[in-house]
Amino acid sequence: MTPPASQNGPGAETPAPGKRIPPSAFLAKPSRRHRGLWALLGVIAFLAVWEAVPRLGLVRPVLLPPPSAIPQAFVAEVRSGQWTDAIVHSLVHYFWGLLIGSVTGIAAGVLTGMSRRLEDFTSWVVRLLRPIPGLAWVPFAIIWFGVTPTAATFIIVLGVFWINYFAALGAVQAVDRDLLELADAFGHRSALAKLVKIVLPAASGTILAGLRTGLGQAWMSVVAAELFGVPGLGQRMMQASSLLATDIVIVYMATMALFYGLVDMGFVAVRDRLMRWKA
Amino acid sequence: MIEIRDLSLAFPNPASPDGRTVVLRDFNLSVAPGEFIAIVGASGVGKSTLLRVVAGLVPPNSGTMVHAQSGDLRGRRPYGLVFQDARLLPWRTVRANVAFGLEGLGLSRAERRRRAEEALALVGLADKAGRWPHQLSGGQRQRVAIARALAVDPDLLMMDEPFGALDAITRQSLQDELLDLWRRTSKTILFVTHDIDEAVYLADRVILLAGSPATVRSEDRIATPRPRARDDSAARALVTRIRDRLSDLMDGGGI
Numbered sequence: 001m002t003p004p005a006s007q008n009g010p011g012a013e014t015p016a017p018g019k020r021i022p023p024s025a026f027l028a029k030p031s032r033r034h035r036g037l038w039a040l041l042g043v044i045a046f047l048a049v050w051e052a053v054p055r056l057g058l059v060r061p062v063l064l065p066p067p068s069a070i071p072q073a074f075v076a077e078v079r080s081g082q083w084t085d086a087i088v089h090s091l092v093h094y095f096w097g098l099l100i101g102s103v104t105g106i107a108a109g110v111l112t113g114m115s116r117r118l119e120d121f122t123s124w125v126v127r128l129l130r131p132i133p134g135l136a137w138v139p140f141a142i143i144w145f146g147v148t149p150t151a152a153t154f155i156i157v158l159g160v161f162w163i164n165y166f167a168a169l170g171a172v173q174a175v176d177r178d179l180l181e182l183a184d185a186f187g188h189r190s191a192l193a194k195l196v197k198i199v200l201p202a203a204s205g206t207i208l209a210g211l212r213t214g215l216g217q218a219w220m221s222v223v224a225a226e227l228f229g230v231p232g233l234g235q236r237m238m239q240a241s242s243l244l245a246t247d248i249v250i251v252y253m254a255t256m257a258l259f260y261g262l263v264d265m266g267f268v269a270v271r272d273r274l275m276r277w278k279a
Numbered sequence: 280m281i282e283i284r285d286l287s288l289a290f291p292n293p294a295s296p297d298g299r300t301v302v303l304r305d306f307n308l309s310v311a312p313g314e315f316i317a318i319v320g321a322s323g324v325g326k327s328t329l330l331r332v333v334a335g336l337v338p339p340n341s342g343t344m345v346h347a348q349s350g351d352l353r354g355r356r357p358y359g360l361v362f363q364d365a366r367l368l369p370w371r372t373v374r375a376n377v378a379f380g381l382e383g384l385g386l387s388r389a390e391r392r393r394r395a396e397e398a399l400a401l402v403g404l405a406d407k408a409g410r411w412p413h414q415l416s417g418g419q420r421q422r423v424a425i426a427r428a429l430a431v432d433p434d435l436l437m438m439d440e441p442f443g444a445l446d447a448i449t450r451q452s453l454q455d456e457l458l459d460l461w462r463r464t465s466k467t468i469l470f471v472t473h474d475i476d477e478a479v480y481l482a483d484r485v486i487l488l489a490g491s492p493a494t495v496r497s498e499d500r501i502a503t504p505r506p507r508a509r510d511d512s513a514a515r516a517l518v519t520r521i522r523d524r525l526s527d528l529m530d531g532g533g534i
Contacts, residue, residue, distance in 0.1 A: 181336060
């Protein structure tokens with residue numbers, strides 16, 4: 001499948017029959033197969049450089065274990081049962097943190113977006129609380145909940161909440177006034193009817209984009225939240241690094257990347273199904 | 280079927296001495312059932328606002344409006360509105376867009392679906408029921424908007440420059456389709472446009488709104504039976520007369 005080289009290219013003129021306009025270096029659209037190939041080549045090049053650096057003695061393997069050492073470390077970690085333990089704990093934190101943070105964030109954002117008074121009322125509270133990073137709440141998380149899964153979940157909730165709050169707020173405020181007039185004209189005059197029939201569907205694209213950002217943010221928060229001793233992969237990574245078991249650290253980094261990739265892929269599939277009305 | 284008496288409409292305007300701008304003054308209109316009325320005027324004269332007042336979307340400042348309902352309103356709505364942009368909901372299929380006004384009327388899902396498909400058949404789009412709005416052409420989208428307004432089986436169909444955004448060829452064919460629909464459904468139509476030709480071609484009565492605040496400047500009854508010829512000489516003469524009146528008003532500072 002090779003589209004004409006000039007397709008959608010900037011300033012593209014109609015090419016003379018049989019002649020190809022040389023694609024511009026930027027924004028030229030390569031075919032889908034070529035793009036997959038380049039993506040694969042990029043990964044191979046990355047792994048090759050990584051493998052070469054410790055093997056050529058540029059860096060000691062204990063500081064940077066080569067990728068070829070990782071599968072072995074992974075198998076050992078799984079056999080010891082620690083991998084499964086850590087993952088199950090982390091996934092529980094991830095799930096609850098993501099669920100509570102997303103639901104409350106979207107609900108608060110939608111409500112605030114629908115009421116100018118509520119927006120004014122909360123504006124300074126939001127401005128003061130928003131810049132405080134989730135990690136800064138760790139002392140309070142420990143004081144309030146102890147070194148428990150609840151504390152870890154709390155940290156994750158905070159990280160996910162704001163992303164969804166601002167996405168939903170902006171999306172609701174951007175809803176086309178004409179569509180609200182349409183709802184009025186066809187008898188849907190209550191706030192609830194407008195919310196269900198117009199506001200939520202119209203805002204869904206941006207809300208889903210916020211949710212997706214939250215999926216990534218939540219993994220970052222999982223590690224941060226577990227660094228202070230709640231069982232999970234963050235805690236296991238800290239243990240491993242203090243023993244200079246850098247290969248184990250990388251096992252967990254790769255594990256997280258894999259889980260994020262799976263969750264994100266699943267999310268995109270669901271989103272595309274929900275948003276199939278988009279042109 | 281509708282009696283509008285001494286309707287006035289003003290918007291708050293802090294810059295003016297009395298704190299408001301009067302858009303429309305002393306508007307009177309009496310519409311008989313089944314009548315096709317066109318309101319013409321330059322853009323910004325308050326035609327669209329007038330429709331919104333009649334539809335109850337904007338409250339009037341003074342005046343009365345009596346709407347004699349024809350029979351039972353169960354499962355129906357008194358008005359159907361068509362906007363200049365089709366204003367379809369992109370996340371709904373064509374069928375669900377047409378059913379939009381039927382929701383909340385206590386109809387069963389099957390009943391809503393049947394009514395929506397009937398209305399779609401009226402505008403000749405029965406086969407597009409499952410499509411998304413973005414898959415339709417501009418003319419098809421506007422026909423879906425008309426179907427949506429007809430689906431609620433209104434006494435009064437109000438149209439706000441519904442063909443203004445379409446190309447000339449599509450516009451003409453939709454005008455003819457609208458006349459056909461009007462004949463078949465015997466709805467009362469209030470049609471706002473800035474296109475005098477369109478008004479004279481379609482309507483039984485053409486009302487010219489002009490000035491600031493806008494008032495009714497003329498009213499012409501068109502007795503020519505339908506189907507009308509687009510190059511009918513009496514119609515051409517009337518179009519010229521209305522256009523001259525409008526330009527006289529503009530020259531005379533009436534606008």
